[in-house]
Each structure stands twice: as structure tokens, then as C-alpha cells.
Amino acid sequence: MASKKTQLKIIILGDSGVGKTSLLNRFVETKFTQLYRATIGADFLMKEIEVEGQTVNLQLWDTAGQERFQSLGMSFYRGADCCLLVYDMTNQKTFESLGSWKDEFLKASCPDDPKTFPFIVIGNKCDREIDRAISYNRAQQWANSNDVVFLETSAKDDLNVNEAFIEGARKAMKRE
Ligand code: GTP
Ligand code: MG
Numbered sequence: 001m002a003s004k005k006t007q008l009k010i011i012i013l014g015d016s017g018v019g020k021t022s023l024l025n026r027f028v029e030t031k032f033t034q035l036y037r038a039t040i041g042a043d044f045l046m047k048e049i050e051v052e053g054q055t056v057n058l059q060l061w062d063t064a065g066q067e068r069f070q071s072l073g074m075s076f077y078r079g080a081d082c083c084l085l086v087y088d089m090t091n092q093k094t095f096e097s098l099g100s101w102k103d104e105f106l107k108a109s110c111p112d113d114p115k116t117f118p119f120i121v122i123g124n125k126c127d128r129e130i131d132r133a134i135s136y137n138r139a140q141q142w143a144n145s146n147d148v149v150f151l152e153t154s155a156k157d158d159l160n161v162n163e164a165f166i167e168g169a170r171k172a173m174k175r176e
Contacts, residue, residue, distance in 0.1 A: 006173045007057045009079055009108075010165070013101045014086035015094040016065030019124040022155035023086065027165050032156050040069045043077060051169045052086035058169060077175050081172035082118045083109075084164065089123040089139075089152060090131040098142065118171035119148040122164050128152040 012020045021039050024103065025031050028045045043062040048055060061080075064070050077083075083105050087094040102119060111117045121143045123134060143150035149167055153160040 005163065006055060007059060008081045008169055009059045010022070010061065010084065010172070011060065011061045011077055011080045012084045012086060013063055013105060013106065014065060014122075015088070015091075015097050015101075018065065018086045018094050019155050020065065020086050021062055023084075023122070023124060023153065023161055023164070024060055024158040026155040026158055026161045028060065030158075032158075038066050038069055039064045041072045044134065047165075049166065049169060051166060051173060053176055054173070056169055056173070058165070060165075074104065077105055077109035080105075080109050080111070081149045081175065082168040084120045084122055084168055085148075086122045086124055087134070087139075088125050089134050090125055090128050092133045095123075095134045095139065095142075099146075102146065113175070116147075116175075118175055119146070120164060120168045120171065121146075121150045123147050123150070123152040124155060126152040126159060127157045 014020055022032060024045055028047045029038050039062055043154045069109045085098050085101050087098055106114050140150050151160050151164045153164050163167060
């Protein structure tokens with residue numbers, strides 16, 4: 001048996017403004033800013049974590065939600081071990097896009113196991129409960145019918161952010 005891979009490639013996708021960059025900044029740099037700066041092309045961050053007693057090096061790929069900034073295409077999706085699909089729980093449209101992000105990812109990354117490939121669905125901005133547009137149950141149902149894990153997070157208040165990335169890493173490791 002091949003030794004366990006200690007480097008994992010994780011791609012984060014979702015509509016513009018859902019908080020992909022904010023989640024990564026919270027997780028990697030433990031920082032948050034209200035300021036919005038669109039991601040252009042793609043960004044790359046690294047973080048070492050412990051998962052089930054093993055040291056894992058996460059290679060985290062931030063992507064542009066805005067179509068006009070998707071200049072790199074989708075070639076870098078290849079070789080991904082896990083994909084985080086993010087929506088903004090205060091914005092219905094971003095939830096409705098999840099399916100097409102998932103399909104696009106599978107089409108571009110061509111994993112050997114498209115049916116069981118690990119996706120994590122993240123409903124971000126849960127600090128804005130008062131503006132909620134997507135109920136927890138509705139998102140959970142979507143996740144169940146797509147056989148993926150679902151979590152609500154807040155990059156702003158640091159809720160469930162570590163959990164989301166660690167769950168992604170755990171799922172990716174199980175796949176090896
Ligand atoms: P693109 O790079 O265009 O694809 O957007 P993005 O998904 O990277 O969004 P980004 O992280 O830049 O966040 C967009 C806006 O939402 C910013 O103003 C953030 O401050 C705000 N934001 C992100 N996460 C949260 C959150 O958990 N709660 C609240 N209240 N605001 C958030
Ligand atoms: Mg961004």
C-alpha cells in the first residue's frame with residue numbers, strides 16, 4: 001500500500017461575495033476584514049494541520065467568483081482532493097448556484113470517483129441570522145441529496161471555520 005499522502009489540495013468555489021477569501025483568511029491568518037476585494041484569477045495558501053494524529057499540509061486554492069476574473073480557467077482544479085462549495089446564507093441566488101459549481105468542478109477536475117468525491121457545502125455569514133434567506137433544513141436536504149457534508153460558518157465571528165476545513169481534510173484523507 002502506498003504511504004498516506006500528507007499533502008492535500010483543496011479548492012474553494014462559490015459565487016462572488018459569499019466569503020471564500022474571508023474563510024481562508026480566517027482559517028490561515030486568523031483575520032477578518034469587512035472590506036471587499038474581489039479575488040482575481042486564483043490565490044494559493046498553505047497551512048499545516050493535524051488530522052487524526054497525522055500532520056497534513058493543506059494546499060488551499062482560493063478562486064474568483066466573478067466570471068470576468070476567472071482568467072486562469074479551471075485547469076488548476078485537477079488533482080484536487082476535496083472541494084468546498086460556499087454560499088451566502090443571506091443570499092438565495094448564491095445557494096441556487098451550488099449545483100452548477102459542483103458540476104463545473106467535476107467536469108474540469110475529472111476525478112476517478114465523481115460519485116463519491118468529497119465536497120463540503122458551507123453556508124457562510126451565519127452571524128447574520130436576521131437576514132437568513134436559506135433555512136438550515138433546506139441546505140441540509142440539498143447536502144443529503146448530493147451526499148455531501150454541510151456546515152454553517154461565520155468568517156466574521158469565527159464560527160465553524162476550522163471545523164469546515166478540518167472536515168474537508170478528513171474526507172480527503174479517507175479517500176486515499
Ligand atoms: P470573490 O473573490 O469575488 O469571489 O468573493 P469572495 O467569495 O472571496 O468574498 P469575500 O471573502 O471577499 O467577502 C465578501 C464580503 O463579505 C466582504 O465584505 C466580507 O467582509 C464579507 N463577509 C465574508 N464573510 C463574512 C461573514 O462570515 N459574515 C459577514 N457578516 N460578512 C462576511
Ligand atoms: Mg475572493
